[in-house]
Amino acid sequence: xxxHRHAAPVDKKFFTTGTLILTALMLSGLGVGLYxxxxxxxxxxxxxxxxxxxxxxxxxxxTGVALAAGGFTxxxxxxxxxxxxxxxxxxxxxxxxxxGYTFVAIGLLFDLGRWYNVWHPMLPxxxxxxxxxxEVGICVMCYLTVLYIEFIPIVCERFIGKVNLPGKLRRFNxxxxxxxxxxxxxxxxxxxxxxxxxxxxSCLHQSSLGTLMLIAPxxxxxxxASQLSPVFFLASAMAVGLAMVIFESMxxxxxxxxxxxxxxxxxxxxxxxxxxxxxxxxxxxxMVYRGTHVFLMDGTAPSLMFWVEFGALTVIPFFxxxxxxxxxxxxxLLLAATMYIAGVLLNRCTVxxxxxxxxxxxxxxxxALSEFALTIGLVCTIAFVYRAVVTFFPVLPRHxx
Amino acid sequence: MxxxxxxxxxxxxxxxxxxxxxxxxxxxxAAVRKPDEADQYGVLxxxxxxxxxxxxxxxxxxxxxxxxxxxDEFYRDSTVFDHRRSMDDKAYTVVNRYRSSxxxxxxxxxxxxxxxxxxxxxxxxxxxxxxTRDAAGAVVxxxxxxxxxxxxxxxxxxxxxxxxxxNALTPQVRKCHFCNQARLSKxxxxxxxxxxxxxxxxxxxxxxxLDMARLRRSAHPGRYVPRIYGENEVGGTAWLYLSSxxxxxxxxxxxxYHPIPGYTEPIQHAIFKWFLPPLCIYAALGGIWWYKAKHxxxxxxxxxx
Numbered sequence: 001x002x003x004h005r006h007a008a009p010v011d012k013k014f015f016t017t018g019t020l021i022l023t024a025l026m027l028s029g030l031g032v033g034l035y036x037x038x039x040x041x042x043x044x045x046x047x048x049x050x051x052x053x054x055x056x057x058x059x060x061x062x063t064g065v066a067l068a069a070g071g072f073t074x075x076x077x078x079x080x081x082x083x084x085x086x087x088x089x090x091x092x093x094x095x096x097x098x099x100g101y102t103f104v105a106i107g108l109l110f111d112l113g114r115w116y117n118v119w120h121p122m123l124p125x126x127x128x129x130x131x132x133x134x135e136v137g138i139c140v141m142c143y144l145t146v147l148y149i150e151f152i153p154i155v156c157e158r159f160i161g162k163v164n165l166p167g168k169l170r171r172f173n174x175x176x177x178x179x180x181x182x183x184x185x186x187x188x189x190x191x192x193x194x195x196x197x198x199x200x201x202s203c204l205h206q207s208s209l210g211t212l213m214l215i216a217p218x219x220x221x222x223x224x225a226s227q228l229s230p231v232f233f234l235a236s237a238m239a240v241g242l243a244m245v246i247f248e249s250m251x252x253x254x255x256x257x258x259x260x261x262x263x264x265x266x267x268x269x270x271x272x273x274x275x276x277x278x279x280x281x282x283x284x285x286x287m288v289y290r291g292t293h294v295f296l297m298d299g300t301a302p303s304l305m306f307w308v309e310f311g312a313l314t315v316i317p318f319f320x321x322x323x324x325x326x327x328x329x330x331x332x333l334l335l336a337a338t339m340y341i342a343g344v345l346l347n348r349c350t351v352x353x354x355x356x357x358x359x360x361x362x363x364x365x366x367x368a369l370s371e372f373a374l375t376i377g378l379v380c381t382i383a384f385v386y387r388a389v390v391t392f393f394p395v396l397p398r399h400x401x
Numbered sequence: 402m403x404x405x406x407x408x409x410x411x412x413x414x415x416x417x418x419x420x421x422x423x424x425x426x427x428x429x430x431a432a433v434r435k436p437d438e439a440d441q442y443g444v445l446x447x448x449x450x451x452x453x454x455x456x457x458x459x460x461x462x463x464x465x466x467x468x469x470x471x472x473d474e475f476y477r478d479s480t481v482f483d484h485r486r487s488m489d490d491k492a493y494t495v496v497n498r499y500r501s502s503x504x505x506x507x508x509x510x511x512x513x514x515x516x517x518x519x520x521x522x523x524x525x526x527x528x529x530x531x532x533t534r535d536a537a538g539a540v541v542x543x544x545x546x547x548x549x550x551x552x553x554x555x556x557x558x559x560x561x562x563x564x565x566x567x568n569a570l571t572p573q574v575r576k577c578h579f580c581n582q583a584r585l586s587k588x589x590x591x592x593x594x595x596x597x598x599x600x601x602x603x604x605x606x607x608x609x610x611l612d613m614a615r616l617r618r619s620a621h622p623g624r625y626v627p628r629i630y631g632e633n634e635v636g637g638t639a640w641l642y643l644s645s646x647x648x649x650x651x652x653x654x655x656x657x658y659h660p661i662p663g664y665t666e667p668i669q670h671a672i673f674k675w676f677l678p679p680l681c682i683y684a685a686l687g688g689i690w691w692y693k694a695k696h697x698x699x700x701x702x703x704x705x706x
């Protein structure tokens with residue numbers, strides 16, 4: 001794909017105060033991860049028989065998958081719908097998706113009781129087509145593979161003609177270079193197969209994540225027990241994927257002392273009102289149809305969360321994205337994107353453990369500090385690796401000075 | 402016809418034997434007819450007979466040797482009734498005590514364990530098929546397949562499965578397995594049923610037990626609330642309950658008749674019907690791409706000229 005010849009590695013110092021803070025938080029997360037692996041889930045989490053899923057599923061997995069949706073939405077825009085002015089956003093979004101999904105898988109390992117069996121869903125003898133979770137698992141595994149394939153051209157671009165292994169490994173230089181050239185050539189021709197597959201797989205598992213909690217109809221708060229939940233999840237994932245692209249581009253510009261890429265981000269933000277509008281309309285329509293609006297004022301945590309995550313952090317950003325003034329101001333756009341990202345984060349947490357009310361809970365589940373530490377550690381690792389990759393590989397748009 | 406006759410006859414024998422058991426405690430189970438595919442084993446629990454001796458709990462612990470060992474003193478301790486207990490990784494069955502709204506002087510005891518649903522939510526939920534429902538009607542767990550995601554615990558409408566959170570390396574989902582290997586597969590009643598001195602539980606084929614429950618209700622008007630819990634709840638359960646007070650008051654969840662997998666499986670099966678919907682998405686996206694690319698080329702040509 002020749003669109004990306006204008007991408008280049010970032011020419012900035014890697015270690016700054018920011019990266020050192022990230023490193024400290026990563027180490028504390030690593031500590032908790034090791035602690036959990038050695039002493040078990042009971043020691044590291046507040047999970048119990050009433051609340052079997054908690055922060056790690058709600059944030060590390062469900063929110064992680066949603067926030068990584070920028071990978072498929074941006075490639076759908078740039079390739080399928082041929083919006084060429086978004087091409088420069090595809091690579092950063094792809095990197096976000098690669099890292100996001102990789103760390104979803106890593107985060108999941110800490111939550112799974114028998115993490116060493118994580119590959120079991122791949123065995124045909126254990127396929128379980130009735131299980132929503134099985135579909136999510138298989139789609140995420142396939143999509144992760146597709147994402148790595150989509151990333152290969154970036155590696156090729158970085159190393160073709162520059163393979164320079166030291167010492168005795170030198171003899172492999174020529175072979176590796178030929179392999180990279182071959183991959184670049186072949187993938188350049190058939191990449192559309194993978195791009196389309198990536199979009200399809202994303203639509204499937206993003207929506208099915210919303211089906212997951214429908215298996216507990218008697219335990220979910222009525223506001224969050226709609227059969228349309230898969231539609232909500234897909235629509236909100238598409239919207240938050242774009243919000244993440246905006247958010248990350250802004251942060252990268254700020255971190256690397258560049259001007260915000262408003263010439264791309266403002267047109268991108270114009271799509272947001274459509275996606276959010278559909279999401280809000282379907283969600284409100286469903287609420288009226290099912291008559292669940294009577295639960296809006298019942299004073300429970302889920303209904304309060306509904307006001308926060310939907311009322312404040314989805315509807316308000318929707319109106320913010322509607323205003324061309326806000327869309328064209330870096331500060332306003334960043335604020336709107338951040339608000340909606342927080343909204344989706346809270347939405348996923350609400351669905352997975354706040355709106356989930358077990359039969360015999362004596363006390364409400366509140367995540368342990370160690371659970372927060374691991375989650376924060378994982379997020380920091382993503383940011384750290386992102387910075388490392390963009391300083392080494394041609395991902396971000398070339399910076400003219 | 403003949404087969405039908407035999408069936409009705411056997412049913413009557415079962416019911417008569419059951420009625421005999423009602424009168425005086427003689428055998429542990431009704432005349433056990435081997436159930437066919439549509440009609441599997443079940444247990445009828447008559448909570449009006451339970452005195453809270455916890456021998457069922459002790460028998461369960463005795464037969465499940467992989468559970469933590471507990472002393473006889475533990476099972477004689479009646480202070481455990483001061484708090485409501487749930488099944489967990491240390492006990493597949495628990496007895497709880499409730500104040501009776503009918504007769505405050507006489508508490509009601511209720512034994513809990515896996516209900517062995519006929520359309521189990523946990524089996525539908527399990528990502529690797531570690532939970533299955535066997536031919537006899539027991540819902541059983543295979544730890545070697547399990548990945549430990551605990552989605553079954555989310556799915557269970559009775560909040561039955563417990564998890565070994567303290568086990569760092571090989572934690573298991575723990576729940577009653579209807580003594581399927583040691584006893585049920587040989588046509589024997591589960592250990593708890595056999596241990597009960599009060600004939601609270603009757604083991605047999607599920608349809609016979611339903612007949613028996615209805616007969617008991619008509620034989621003792623006013624003794625039971627009309628509902629047989631488990632007859633239709635979430636599509637029916639193998640374990641059936643009779644109670645003198647409403648089931649809400651002894652902590653049984655209020656559930657509809659629709660099987661739980663019916664909430665998710667139709668969505669899943671619609672999305673993957675002959676794999677057609679995913680292929681349609683793929684083809685539609687490809688079509689748009691191809692059309693847009695062609696359209697754009699044509700435009701450029703015009704500009705070039």
